[in-house]
Amino acid sequence: QKEVEQNSGPLSVPEGAIASLNCTYSDRGSQSFFWYRQYSGKSPELIMSIYSNGDKEDGRFTAQLNKASQYVSLLIRDSQPSDSATYLCAVNKGGGADGLTFGKGTHLIIQP
Amino acid sequence: DAMVIQNPRYQVTQFGKPVTLSCSQTLNHNVMYWYQQKSSQAPKLLFHYYDKDFNNEADTPDNFQSRRPNTSFCFLDIRSPGLGDAAMYLCATSRGDIDQPQHFGDGTRLSIL
Numbered sequence: 001q002k003e004v005e006q007n008s009g010p011l012s013v014p015e016g017a018i019a020s021l022n023c024t025y026s027d028r029g030s031q032s033f034f035w036y037r038q039y040s041g042k043s044p045e046l047i048m049s050i051y052s053n054g055d056k057e058d059g060r061f062t063a064q065l066n067k068a069s070q071y072v073s074l075l076i077r078d079s080q081p082s083d084s085a086t087y088l089c090a091v092n093k094g095g096g097a098d099g100l101t102f103g104k105g106t107h108l109i110i111q112p
Numbered sequence: 113d114a115m116v117i118q119n120p121r122y123q124v125t126q127f128g129k130p131v132t133l134s135c136s137q138t139l140n141h142n143v144m145y146w147y148q149q150k151s152s153q154a155p156k157l158l159f160h161y162y163d164k165d166f167n168n169e170a171d172t173p174d175n176f177q178s179r180r181p182n183t184s185f186c187f188l189d190i191r192s193p194g195l196g197d198a199a200m201y202l203c204a205t206s207r208g209d210i211d212q213p214q215h216f217g218d219g220t221r222l223s224i225l
Contacts, residue, residue, distance in 0.1 A: 004154075031210050043202055043219040044155065051211050088154065096210035097143045099157035099169070 003027065004091050006103035014111050019076040021106050023089030026070070032096070033065055035074045036088040038105065044088055048074060079110045115139050116217035118203050124223045125193055133188040133220045135203030144186040145214060146178060147202040155202055161186060162208055190222075198224045 005024050013019040021035075032051050036044035048063040050056045050072065056063045062075040072091075076083055086107050090100040117136045125131040135144065143162050147155040159168045161180040175197070177189040190197055200221050204214040 032213075034213055036216075041221075043200075043216045046213050046215065049211075049213045092210070096206070096212060097160070097162045097208035099145050099147075099160055100155075100214060101157075102154035104152075104154045 003101050004089055004103040006087075006089050006106050008104055009107040010109050011106055012109045012111055013079050015079060015081060017079055019079045019083065019108055019110070021074040021076075021087050021089075021108065023072045023074075023103055024070055025072070025089075025091045025101075027091070027093045028067075028070060030070075030091045030093045032092040033063070033072045034090040034092075034100065035061075035063060035072075036090060036102075038086045038088055040086075047087070076108075081110045081112050084108060084110045116203060116205055116215055118201075118217035118220050120220060121218060122221050122223070124225060126225050127195065128192050131190050131193055131222065133190075133201050133203075133222070135186045135188070135217055136184050137205045138184070139205055139215065140183060141205035141215075142208040143206045144180060145204040145206075146186070146188050147204065149200045149202055149219075150198075158188070193222070193224050195224050198222055
């Protein structure tokens with residue numbers, strides 16, 4: 001079983017609609033969860049972090065965490081063409097200094 | 113303001129010729145990480161330093177070494193690069209607390225001739 005799983009896509013969403021990205025993880029003891037955006041040829045850019053069950057909102061982005069189901073999601077409201085990128089789900093399994101385990105990413109395409 | 117700086121952005125080396133990649137930070141973070149990302153794959157942790165303590169991942173090849181001479185700088189040394197080592201190498205930093213994210217540099221893209 002892969003440690004962090006994401007649907008690779010591509011996920012195509014019309015401009016202005018809500019994009020929903022999902023991620024599951026295998027280690028029940030995981031502590032912290034992150035969403036990174038990565039444009040082609042660029043490095044990952046932090047979008048959201050979440051540490052406790054529930055929703056966390058920041059502008060057009062909402063992260064949702066359900067530790068019982070081992071599930072993390074990212075919602076992007078009012079999607080823009082500039083949101084087109086690969087979105088990486090990352091999990092820190094142990095203490096804060098541990099490295100991140102990344103999913104392979106979901107390729108999101110926002111259609112104008 | 114660039115906070116995690118990687119040099120060079122692009123590096124070309126010959127098969128078997130040692131190469132060093134550089135990372136510096138202005139964040140004064142305790143932890144510095146090196147990741148390898150091959151095309152269309154997820155970033156993969158190679159190793160990290162918590163202050164001066166080195167933590168190697170079990171499956172990181174011996175060909176890869178790292179040095180952290182001070183808080184600000186960390187280096188990735190590839191002793192004898194093979195064609196399979198062509199990748200983007202990403203440096204990241206964090207404070208090391210559970211609720212602190214990792215911040216990435218722009219990466220170094222390594223090509224092997």
